[in-house]
Amino acid sequence: MIVQSRRKTYIGIVLFLLPVLVLYAMYFIYPLGFVFVTSTLDWNGVSAPTFVGLENFLENFRNPTIQLSIRNNFLWLFALGFVQIGFAALVAILLARKPRGWRFLRTVYFLPNVISQVAIAMMWAALYNAEYGAINQFLEMVGLEQWTANWLGQVETALPAIMVQQVFYIGYFMIIILASTMSIPESYYEAAEIDGASVLQQELHITLPLIKDILVTTMTLAMAYGLRHFEATFLLTNGGPANTTSVLGIQLYKMLSSLDYGHANAVGATLVVLGVLVIVTIRALGRRTSAAEGMQ
Amino acid sequence: MGRVKGAVGTDSGIAPIIGTVFKWIVLLFFFLFTFLPLIWLLISSFKTNLELQTRPFAFPEAWQFINYINAVKISSLPRLFLNSVFVSSVSTALAMLVTSMAAFAFSRERFPFQQGLLNLIIAGVLVPIIALMAPYFRLTNGLGLYDSLWALILTYSAINIPISTFLMYGFMKTIPVELEEAAVIDGASFFQRFSMVVFPLSRVGLVTAGTFVFLFSWNEFIYALLLTSSVGSRTLQLGIRFFTSQFFTDYTSMFAAIVLTIIPSIALYVFMHDKIISGLTSGALKG
Numbered sequence: 243m244i245v246q247s248r249r250k251t252y253i254g255i256v257l258f259l260l261p262v263l264v265l266y267a268m269y270f271i272y273p274l275g276f277v278f279v280t281s282t283l284d285w286n287g288v289s290a291p292t293f294v295g296l297e298n299f300l301e302n303f304r305n306p307t308i309q310l311s312i313r314n315n316f317l318w319l320f321a322l323g324f325v326q327i328g329f330a331a332l333v334a335i336l337l338a339r340k341p342r343g344w345r346f347l348r349t350v351y352f353l354p355n356v357i358s359q360v361a362i363a364m365m366w367a368a369l370y371n372a373e374y375g376a377i378n379q380f381l382e383m384v385g386l387e388q389w390t391a392n393w394l395g396q397v398e399t400a401l402p403a404i405m406v407q408q409v410f411y412i413g414y415f416m417i418i419i420l421a422s423t424m425s426i427p428e429s430y431y432e433a434a435e436i437d438g439a440s441v442l443q444q445e446l447h448i449t450l451p452l453i454k455d456i457l458v459t460t461m462t463l464a465m466a467y468g469l470r471h472f473e474a475t476f477l478l479t480n481g482g483p484a485n486t487t488s489v490l491g492i493q494l495y496k497m498l499s500s501l502d503y504g505h506a507n508a509v510g511a512t513l514v515v516l517g518v519l520v521i522v523t524i525r526a527l528g529r530r531t532s533a534a535e536g537m538q
Numbered sequence: 539m540g541r542v543k544g545a546v547g548t549d550s551g552i553a554p555i556i557g558t559v560f561k562w563i564v565l566l567f568f569f570l571f572t573f574l575p576l577i578w579l580l581i582s583s584f585k586t587n588l589e590l591q592t593r594p595f596a597f598p599e600a601w602q603f604i605n606y607i608n609a610v611k612i613s614s615l616p617r618l619f620l621n622s623v624f625v626s627s628v629s630t631a632l633a634m635l636v637t638s639m640a641a642f643a644f645s646r647e648r649f650p651f652q653q654g655l656l657n658l659i660i661a662g663v664l665v666p667i668i669a670l671m672a673p674y675f676r677l678t679n680g681l682g683l684y685d686s687l688w689a690l691i692l693t694y695s696a697i698n699i700p701i702s703t704f705l706m707y708g709f710m711k712t713i714p715v716e717l718e719e720a721a722v723i724d725g726a727s728f729f730q731r732f733s734m735v736v737f738p739l740s741r742v743g744l745v746t747a748g749t750f751v752f753l754f755s756w757n758e759f760i761y762a763l764l765l766t767s768s769v770g771s772r773t774l775q776l777g778i779r780f781f782t783s784q785f786f787t788d789y790t791s792m793f794a795a796i797v798l799t800i801i802p803s804i805a806l807y808v809f810m811h812d813k814i815i816s817g818l819t820s821g822a823l824k825g
Binding site: 250259261332337347353356361373410411421 | 557635796
């Protein structure tokens with residue numbers, strides 16, 4: 243053990259913790275308190291606020307745009323949590339067998355995570371553009387003019403268009419799952435092969451059970467991102483057309499821009515609560531299935 | 539034998555062939571999805587606007603380097619770039635300094651409420667930062683920092699405290715205490731144990747956490763949008779948003795500007811992709 247003057251050491255500890263604690267209080271504790279308190283107020287940020295209880299929440303949940311935004315947030319949650327993680331796991335399992343060029347592929351798949359969401363969104367705005375976008379031009383070139391569309395401007399295509407642009411960038415979660423998959427000892431597979439198990443059987447009965455924990459972790463993260471979704475939608479459609487692509491983050495920003503602090507922070511509080519609920523639920527489900535398997 | 543060489547070649551019959559075809563279709567699809575849009579953007583950025591419409595998938599007749607000159611002229615890119623470099627570097631330095639100090643105290647000493655405080659700080663990773671737009675806006679105004687680069691620096695460092703504390707604490711736990719005991723015998727103080735022993739030994743942890751904070755700050759958009767208004771305190775990411783109005787119908791020059799904003803990230807990634815990947819994913823891996 244380290245023995246030193248205790249008084250001096252305590253002063254040192256306090257001084258070393260102080261910057262982090264002050265910043266944490268300013269940027270986490272105060273803001274969370276602010277969001278929950280003001281969510282119960284009728285307030286424009288300037289004049290005297292009045293207490294309205296849960297009225298802001300009730301009004302928000304009755305507001306069709308907020309309803310649509312919550313639905314879209316859950317669509318994002320499922321798209322990222324199941325579709326994106328599903329693809330990421332599939333590619334990770336394929337790459338773990340080290341096919342030709344797997345290092346190069348891994349590096350390319352991860353590339354979009356280094357580029358900013360803003361630049362990526364501007365690129366996709368150009369790809370989807372109705373007059374000069376590559377997607378319509380490609381459809382015309384191969385004789386599918388009837389499929390061309392104003393992708394981001396039409397009610398039917400806008401939301402799927404933004405989702406495609408996010409869901410197929412699998413690199414981030416793929417790398418996390420790949421690291422876990424590659425740590426499975428080679429001998430498990432050799433033994434299975436001697437027993438005559440096919441590649442598919444090996445992946446289903448060896449790989450999947452052993453990477454279950456990391457799948458739960460990445461799924462939780464992806465779902466949390468689904469609730470926090472903002473940038474791509476803000477830049478590609480700003481919630482339009484007719485609010486069909488709106489999410490809670492967009493509505494929070496719009497309400498704040500019109501100085502409606504009460505309703506804006508009721509949206510903020512909803513986001514915080516939903517975020518915690520999602521994480522707790524997925525964790526609990528993950529543990530339940532582990533326990534069930536243990537009993538078999 | 540085993541997973542790497544695979545059973546594909548040893549089995550007979552049609553199943554392995556279908557498996558191989560399926561595998562390459564999947565791998566190729568995600569490769570093209572990532573790669574083709576970037577290549578299209580790059581090649582289009584050298585075209586005239588007429589060519590963009592008339593010959594979408596051909597190389598340009600003459601490579602229009604002028605687009606890149608226009609891009610720099612119209613978008614004040616150098617200024618945006620310097621702002622981003624400044625904000626990201628200072629945010630990273632600040633976050634690394636304060637969180638490594640806290641992590642040192644947490645990993646080396648015993649004091650009341652230690653575990654509770656550590657858990658509280660790390661639990662901050664669960665907060666959806668996007669929900670805190672209103673308080674961050676008021677806080678920044680209250681500090682008199684609205685529309686300055688320091689508004690972003692303070693916000694980015696603070697947002698990254700939970701993840702960096704978590705990473706630095708985890709790293710410092712792995713540094714043997716014996717090294718410090720030797721220093722203590724030589725008369726090192728609390729501060730010297732940090733500055734002369736633990737901090738220098740934490741280089742790998744600092745690079746990992748620092749890469750995370752730097753890329754977060756470099757790519758951040760929402761708070762740059764909310765906390766600044768004038769051109770002088772605009773970062774690169776916020777600047778990109780104004781390209782559509784600045785370039786109006788000169789699309790290919792706008793593409794050139796977007797390419798210029800992407801190049802530094804890709805260049806850095808090419809040279810240090812292993813560090814960047816571990817920096818960006820280690821939070822999730824250890825969580």
